[in-house]
Amino acid sequence: MIVSLERSGGFTGQRLTSSIETDELSGPEMAKALQALEALVSAPPATQAALRSQPRYRLTIHRPSGQHMVELAESEVPAVMRPLLTELTRRARPVT
């Protein structure tokens, strides 16, 4: 499956996007990160209003059966998902 990222917000307001085929990811840390993402998209939390000016991450899982999305403020990102976000951010490019 494909996981895509759109990052925005914070001081810069800069919008970045990237995507990755999960087959390219390996290792137990990545497996846990993907599991955490699957759990979040199945029950997305509502971002508190006070957090919305923070950098935000919109993560989407793309499957043939459809897309599932979750949006997280920076302070809401679970530690277990950081490896996935770091890789997606490393690949991200500004939206021009």
Added chain:
Amino acid sequence: MSHRCFFVPPHILANIARVHARESLEPSSAQRSAVVSEEIRRSRRNLVPGAALGSPEAVAAALTVPPPGTAGRLIYDDLGQFNFDVQLVRGEDDPAVASQSADNAYDDLGRVRGFYKEKLGRNSIDNAGLNLVANVNFGFQFNNAFWDGVRMVFGEGDGVIFKDFTGDIDVTGHELTHGVTQYTAGLNYTDNQTGALNESFSDMMGSAIDAWANHRDADTHNWLIGEDIMADDLYGEALRNMAEPGTAYDDPILGRDPQPRDMSGYFEPADPHLMSGITNRWFYLICKEIGMDAGTLIMYQTLQNLWPTAVFNDAAVVAAAQARILARDKQVPADAAQVVRSAARQQGFW
């Protein structure tokens, strides 16, 4: 999504606040009750040094922890981790430390605190001496900065697009003003005019603080946001241009600045950082006409008298009303209200 039921509907509170804002400098109880959330109050009470690490022993013995309510500064180094309040490195009145970013944050928090106190009579973010907490070196090559509701957080940048975010007072002024907005108008951070206003007030105050700290006025100020954190290969670019939205940057790495100059370019839904250019230029036009001090005072009073769902037209009406009150009290020029309306019309608010 959680559902909250209010006895008095938000639109009625907004109307009461709107009427009161035309009559007085003081925020109405309707505005205050529409704004401060119980979550924020709980966060304030629970924020203590060392809490993130679970024990008082985590607080270095030689550092000063300012008492609550004294607008004291606490600087934490997150050591490249995606955690908050990792290591307290400097407290209020403590000497400079080896970390340049920690000292930059300490100094700029002081300047922002000083600006709000001396120029606007405000005692810290909440006007009740809220201690100012900053985290530097958050994350690894983190290309951003933010206010999270209780603290200011700075990344070190990746050196390709951005340098360390403690290197520009715009950043601290902008982000701490999100805190001021949180405790005053409570503007919803949504993808429409209200969110754009939230962003714009932060740019307005960030810019005013930058000018004040560097002894510039409306004519000598550069009106750029974030110019000092651009990486070396992007020298000369900036994140936003309040005088001419849409011209801050244009290069292969960042693309072209997409901010519209006025309402002819408005659309929604849109990221708040986009449409904030319209009201940023509104502020610029006002300051060029009546001076930075007068323009800033009017906008600060406006922020105190808006409400969570306010839009551009509301801001202009309240700003003109506040300008009249301030002019009556000889704090701004006599024609300030006309200047506010003229600039709003120039920007296409009506």
